[in-house]
Structure formats: structure tokens, C-alpha cells
Amino acid sequence: MGLNVLDHSYEEILDSQQRPSGAGPVNGKSSRVFFMSTFMKQIFDNSNMAAARAIRAAWNMSSLRGNKLISSTLGSRVRAASTIHASQILSDSIPTQSEVVKPGDIEPVDIHTTKNILEHPDFFEVHKLFTMKDLFDAKLHLGHHEGCWHPLMKRYLYGTREHHHIIDLNHTVEHLRLALNVLSHIAYRGGIILFVSTHPQFEELTQRTARECGEYFITRRWRGGTLTNSMMLTGMTRVADLIIFLHLPSLGRNMLAVKEAAQANVPIIGIVDSDCNPNLIMYPIPGNDDSPSAVELYCNLFKKAVLRAKEVRMERRSRRKEEKMEEDFQLYEEIEEEEKDESSL
Secondary structure (H helix, E strand, O other): OOOOOOOOHHHHHHHHHOOOOOOOOOHHHHHHHHOOOHHHHHHHOOOOHHHHHHHHHHHOOOOHHHHHHHHHHHHHHHHHHHHHHHHHHHOOOOOOHHOOOOOHHHHOOOOEEEEEEEEOOOOOHHOOOOOOOHHHHHHOOOOEEEEOHHHHHHHHHEEEEEEEEEEOOHHHHHHHHHHHHHHHHHHOOOOOOEEOOOHHHHHHHHHHHHHHOOEEEOOOOOOOOOOOOOHHHHHOOOOOOEEEOOOOOOHOOOHHHHHHHOOOOEEEEEEEEEOOOOOOOEEHHHHHHHOOHHHHHHHHHHHHHHHHHHHOOOOOOHHHHHHHHHHHHHHHHHHHHHHHHHHHH
16 A cells, blocks of 8 residues: 655655665655655645645646656646546536526516516526527537546537537536526626626627616726726726626636636636636636627627516516606605594594
């Protein structure tokens, strides 16, 4: 069995290992390579990600990194172990078929009589906004070339076709409905929604969608500190209640806006393609973010959800005003009747 490298020193590990007969002592660079390999293997076997991050940091600063052969060998092992471990963690969080709310299981909604709208699984009926065929026709299932993909997107991929990844639309439908539901609730409560897309091709579409919804947008370079230092930059203390990223950078590069939103604890809805990093995205939507038809579908769905939520808010508010007026009128009539009875006496 050997010793657990997490509980013993470097020298104890080397002394406890069984070596072939006639082999010399393990020392120098070979000993360090042997120790690092054993150490990392047991770390990932024990699912200790905190220790894994620490040893990767130590590896980056160690003298072994200068050796190209040793660096490439151990580096590939670290990346493979990290990818396998991350995929195992993500697979445990995938909801089962029984946990997914189906449109047929949702009862009709009466927006006037429902008291606590948060208890309803789909109060704004976002499941009626689209079907899976709509997503397929808009080419949401088309991913990037198989040589350009992010390992953390593996759980959302169906397979490959002509050396291109195909995104599983079953996950897209589930995550898109959840994102639209969250968006509707925030818009219903009067929250500030910010549309972000720095892609020049979709700049006009993003601005038009935000203006039609009566919300805000950013289509130019994200200025550092927009969320974390908003008082100094904009003179405002209130930040957005929800940010929608219509296009995320490839392979996790230039994620300043996403990191600031995570630091400021602002919920994020993001379209994640096969080359995107879904980490730090609170409500990821796996799908194509490059085709104009796909981005137009996203914007159309987001606009419908926001406008529907604001319409429901106005209807419920007007209904409450009418009920309040009826109660006041009935109270006024009761007071008049009491005054007449007193005068008759």
C-alpha cells in the first residue's frame, strides 16, 4: 500500500517505496519527480482540490519546471488529472430526469389570484416561449472545432460531427428555461438588467434589445472597476441586479467583466459556447454564440421575458389598486349608512 503522501514527509515517502532489486537510491531530480508524481496522484485520488491547487502553485515555482522533458511530462499528468476530477464533480451535479420540471407538469397560472409567485415553478410561463425545434432551427447546437474547446464544457456536449462539437440541446432547453425564469422574476421586481456584448457584429442588436426592454447595455470595452469601484467611476452606489453576457471570450481569456460580477455578487446569465469557461457563470446557457440567428433568438427570448414580467407587474399593481378602491368605497358606504341611522334616531 505505501504511505499517504498527505500525512508524511518527503523523506518518509521515499524510504517507504519499494524499488526493483539492483536499483540505486532515489535522489536528485529523479526523486523529486517520483515524489511529485506520487503526491499528485494521491491528491486527486483523495479528491482534495485545495491541496491540488497548492501543489500546482508549488510546481509552478519549483526548479523542475525548467527541465522541458520533466515539465511536459508532469504538466500533462496534472492537466489530465484536473480535467478528470472536474468532470467527475460536474457529473454529480447534473439533475436527473425526475428533477427536471416539464411543461406538461405545470398547472395554468392566474396572475391575479396567485399570492406567492416564488412558489410557482413557472409563474411567467417561459416554457411557452420556445421549443427545442426553435433552438435547432436557430443553429444553437453548433459548436466550435474539436481542437478548440474547453474541458469544463464536456458535460454539455453531445458529440462531434465533421470535426466540430455538437451541443446537447436537452441541456440548453433546461438551462435556458431556468435563466428566463430568473430574468423574469428580477424584471418583475424592478431590478436593473445589463446586457453585455463586445462583439462588433452584435453591437446594434444588443443595443436595440436593451432599449426595447427599457434596460441598459455595454457594447464597448469593459472598463475595469465598473462593478467593484462603481462609486469612483460612475458616482453611483447601485449596480446591476442581473448581467446578461451574450458573447463570452474564448477559452476563458479576458474574463474581467465576469470576475468583477462574481466579486460583486451580481447574478450572471451567460451564453457559453464549446470554447467558453462556464465557471463563475451562475446561470450558464450552453449554445452557439457566433451565428446571427442564434444571437437573435437569445435576444428575442430575453426581450419577451422582460416585457412579459413588466406587463404582469403592471396588471397586478392595477388590480391591487382596484381592489383597494373597492374596499375604500365599501367602507365609505358603511360609514354613510351608520350616519343615516344615527340621524334617524
